[in-house]
Ligand code: SF4
Ligand code: SF4
Ligand code: SF4
């Protein structure tokens with residue numbers, strides 16, 4: 174059995190067929206997971222200034238670039254083991270860097286509130302065993318977390334949900350489009366206007382407190398009725414909802430307070446994003462974009478995008494992430510003017526513009542460790558293929574030693 | 577899904593009984609149930625039914641790849657989400673602590689398994705749509721958002 178790192182469900186029931194020390198096939202992993210486990214088509218090769226090199230020289234060059242940097246940033250670790258993340262935080266402390274990850278432009282804020290215990294949450298196993306009302310909000314789990322409905326939420330039988338989904342559970346989708354998840358929810362799909370989440374929450378709160386909302390009163394009262402009757406509910410918060418209400422986050426806590434039977438579950442994207450958020454929170458009280466300097470820890474107001482916009486960083490280490498893919502074009506010019514060091518098992522858009530590339534093992538296949546599932550459960554990652562690639566944890570350790 | 581009426585409309589509608597069935601409608605039912613082949617209706621092979629025969633051939637074609645029970649899985653549409661694996665009542669009954677609880681199947685008596693990221697069906701003879709006490713079960717078709725499972 175192996176653990177899939179295709180998404181933050183970290184399915185632990187995957188069988189791999191291994192031939193000649195290579196993965197030939199998988200059982201039980203969804204299509205996305207099967208592709209992930211097979212590995213990338215193009216492995217990253219060690220290089221300096223885009224010219225082939227070897228791992229030792231690349232690490233040496235990276236150390237030299239970082240020694241000369243005054244305000245470096247380390248970005249990524251969402252696709253790394255917890256062990257590598259701890260190493261990464263120590264590294265940031267040592268070289269006085271800012272550490273940030275993709276959560277600063279998606280689920281970070283929600284994660285922070287959950288870790289501060291300001292929102293009620295629960296485990297995925299609780300959901301399987303007890304939940305009767307499931308709300309997918311701004312999240313197309315069928316696409317982003319393909320086995321979410323089958324392993325944990327709607328379809329499985331659980332301790333107090335023995336009769337199957339048609340009788341024992343109800344799934345609701347709230348989204349701007351009829352996603353595959355919404356198709357499963359059928360008549361419990363509520364379509365909202367783009368960026369209409371806030372408006373929808375306000376109307377729903379009216380309905381929950383017994384008033385008839387101005388718009389769409391019938392649907393709203395019906396939804397409020399279903400939610401009120403829930404014995405154990407779960408709201409799966411996707412990035413659709415996060416993007417839409419990011420300027421007024423309190424509205425979500427207000428709604429949650431009106432639904433005491435409901436737990437909030439962040440639909441974390443990358444498999445170990447929650448791991449990094451938790452490790453940073455434990456160490457510093459912040460979940461992302463933390464700055465370490467002589468004075469200790471500071472909330473760095475600048476996440477990667479702002480830091481590039483303000484030209485406040487002069488070197489960037491990217492670990493298991495591909496920011497170039499999602500950064501706005503306007504900030505890419507500063508990125509191309511500073512040294513970028515890329516540590517990854519695979520070639521990425523970022524590796525194509527990096528000054529130094531250092532390949533590492535694919536965690537969960539070529540190196541072992543642990544990771545934190547979307548609900549906070551720690552899951553073991555196994556090593557099933559033996560080869561010469563070093564884990565990202567080891568690469569960071571070596572890099573630290575070389576500085 | 578293909579219906580008896582659709583097939584009937586394309587048959588010669590003469591009730592000549594050459595096919596061995598008492599009416600064209602009965603033959604349509606036999607065709608849909610895969611008990612007879614279209615060529616057993618020799619009148620439809622005549623030139624004036626050419627268009628109708630071609631249409632019938634194409635309608636009956638997808639089921640050519642189907643199993644005895646008429647189940648067709650379209651692997652190119654399947655995302656391997658496992659909804660059908662967990663929802664099928666046969667899988668729940670035969671593997672209550674594996675597939676029934678949302679986990680990977682723990683034995684070979686289940687109908688659905690996900691291999692290489694896509695679903696494959698076996699033991700289809702156990703499907704509730706067939707056999708003596710058949711019922712019109714939708715528990716694998718309904719939870720599949722991509723339409724990857726069909727019954728011919
Ligand atoms: S649902 Fe996620 S973790 Fe599970 S097999 Fe699919 S990609 Fe992998
Ligand atoms: S042989 Fe053809 S035309 Fe004659 S009864 Fe059968 S189906 Fe109808
Ligand atoms: S029709 Fe019902 S019994 Fe047959 S395979 Fe589908 S879910 Fe299982």
Ligand code: SF4
Pocket residue numbers: 653654655656657658659660661694695719720721722723724725
């Ligand atoms: S056939 Fe449909 S429900 Fe079954 S695994 Fe494939 S996509 Fe999911």
